[in-house]
Amino acid sequence: MISEETANNLSWSGVNVTVSDEWIAEFKIAADMQQNKAFRNYRVARVLELAQRQVDDLEANKDSDEFMQMLSWYIGELYCWQEEGEAVEPPVQTN
Numbered sequence: 001m002i003s004e005e006t007a008n009n010l011s012w013s014g015v016n017v018t019v020s021d022e023w024i025a026e027f028k029i030a031a032d033m034q035q036n037k038a039f040r041n042y043r044v045a046r047v048l049e050l051a052q053r054q055v056d057d058l059e060a061n062k063d064s065d066e067f068m069q070m071l072s073w074y075i076g077e078l079y080c081w082q083e084e085g086e087a088v089e090p091p092v093q094t095n
Helices: 021-033 037-056 065-083
Strands: 007-012 015-020
Touching (some): 015 065
16 A cells, blocks of 8 residues: 555546555656657557556456556556656646
């Protein structure tokens, strides 16, 4: 369980998730190392696609901790890219 003081409550495409500050910080380091615009364009589009697939399959898998963890990671990654200035549609919202 993620404690409240180390959590980011994020919302994307009508789904609410919690991602730890530690995970966000680690991913931001990886994102900072990826300055190649072609890679960023590919990765953001790919994560949007993967996250949307997860959202589409949410009803059938909402009781799976593994499924929800993966969805949280995808939304967390989208949030990090958005914070890096990349376009994410729909945008990730913080709660």
